Amino acid sequence: MSDFMETFDRLRDEKRFAEVIAAVPYARLMGVECGEDANGELLFSLPFYERNVGNTTLPALHGGLIGGFLENAALLHLMWNRESLEAPKIVDFSLDYLRSGKAQTLHAQCEITKQGKRVAHVLIEAWQEDRKKPVAVARAHFLLSTGS
Amino acid sequence: MSHADAANPEVLKAMGELFVSLPHCRTLGFEYLGTVGRKPTLKVDWREDLVGNPASGVVHGGVITSIVDTTSAVSVAANMHDYETIATLDLRIDYLKAATPGKAIYCTAECYRMASQIAFTRAVCYHDSPDDPIAHGVATFMRGSNPKPMLQVEDKP
Numbered sequence: 001m002s003d004f005m006e007t008f009d010r011l012r013d014e015k016r017f018a019e020v021i022a023a024v025p026y027a028r029l030m031g032v033e034c035g036e037d038a039n040g041e042l043l044f045s046l047p048f049y050e051r052n053v054g055n056t057t058l059p060a061l062h063g064g065l066i067g068g069f070l071e072n073a074a075l076l077h078l079m080w081n082r083e084s085l086e087a088p089k090i091v092d093f094s095l096d097y098l099r100s101g102k103a104q105t106l107h108a109q110c111e112i113t114k115q116g117k118r119v120a121h122v123l124i125e126a127w128q129e130d131r132k133k134p135v136a137v138a139r140a141h142f143l144l145s146t147g148s
Numbered sequence: 149m150s151h152a153d154a155a156n157p158e159v160l161k162a163m164g165e166l167f168v169s170l171p172h173c174r175t176l177g178f179e180y181l182g183t184v185g186r187k188p189t190l191k192v193d194w195r196e197d198l199v200g201n202p203a204s205g206v207v208h209g210g211v212i213t214s215i216v217d218t219t220s221a222v223s224v225a226a227n228m229h230d231y232e233t234i235a236t237l238d239l240r241i242d243y244l245k246a247a248t249p250g251k252a253i254y255c256t257a258e259c260y261r262m263a264s265q266i267a268f269t270r271a272v273c274y275h276d277s278p279d280d281p282i283a284h285g286v287a288t289f290m291r292g293s294n295p296k297p298m299l300q301v302e303d304k305p
Contacts, residue, residue: 002203004202023202024200024201025202027200029175052171052172054173056170056171058294062170062217064172064216064217067213067239068214071208071213075200091242092243093240093241095239095240
């Protein structure tokens with residue numbers, strides 16, 4: 001178990017969301033925020049920042065940034081909801097873009113569809129004003145054990 | 149930088165420069181190295197603030213997603229006869245092995261089918277050689293996705 005996972009474990013127990021995000025440099029660079037919804041499920045948010053734009057004339061968030069935000073959400077969601085302190089490794093990530101990301105806060109929530117011994121499957125959904133109108137949906141596979 | 153083999157060299161040059169100059173791409177520090185045939189290559193240097201796993205120093209997968217998306221978009225531009233707006237429809241990344249901390253990541257993409265409404269692309273990310281990839285990506289793009297051009301007329305060379 002790495003120092004990072006020990007730190008993560010402590011931050012999780014104490015629900016220090018901001019510090020969890022701060023521990024991941026790229027999540028901090030994107031400007032990700034994290035908290036819990038009314039049901040105690042993790043909810044990720046990304047306030048609009050000009051530095052995240054990918055189309056300056058619309059303007060719209062960069063597709064790659066949306067991907068990174070969702071992938072990060074999936075990884076943290078999985079780590080948050082697992083007992084094991086081995087960091088999952090992403091195997092593949094598939095993303096469907098449904099609407100352009102406007103100059104507004106982007107939200108994401110995840111669902112662990114399957115958690116096996118070796119592999120976990122996570123669904124991720126991103127939306128802005130209306131959850132029924134997703135900006136993107138994604139799925140990811142994670143390797144849970146290094147097999148060594 | 150050679151754009152000679154592009155469907156329209158002027159479009160590729162302008163769109164290539166536009167895509168790496170977008171705010172998000174500047175934030176990540178993308179560099180457009182040029183296009184060989186119709187295959188563009190982009191580079192991103194390792195930086196502490198791009199790390200996804202602080203225990204290992206490995207770059208965040210989101211950076212890979214962004215460079216695959218951007219390089220793939222440039223590969224579509226290499227096949228454009230005139231300026232058009234494109235939008236990513238879907239994207240899949242296979243993480244073949246972990247990137248090495250401290251090393252620059254390169255991405256080379258190609259648009260292997262330019263249909264009337266959809267462009268199909270594939271890309272590899274690597275450190276030293278495309279034959280030893282760290283990630284593989286496939287994507288589709290909607291052509292003519294927005295009537296509002298990504299390049300304003302006055303920006304065109």
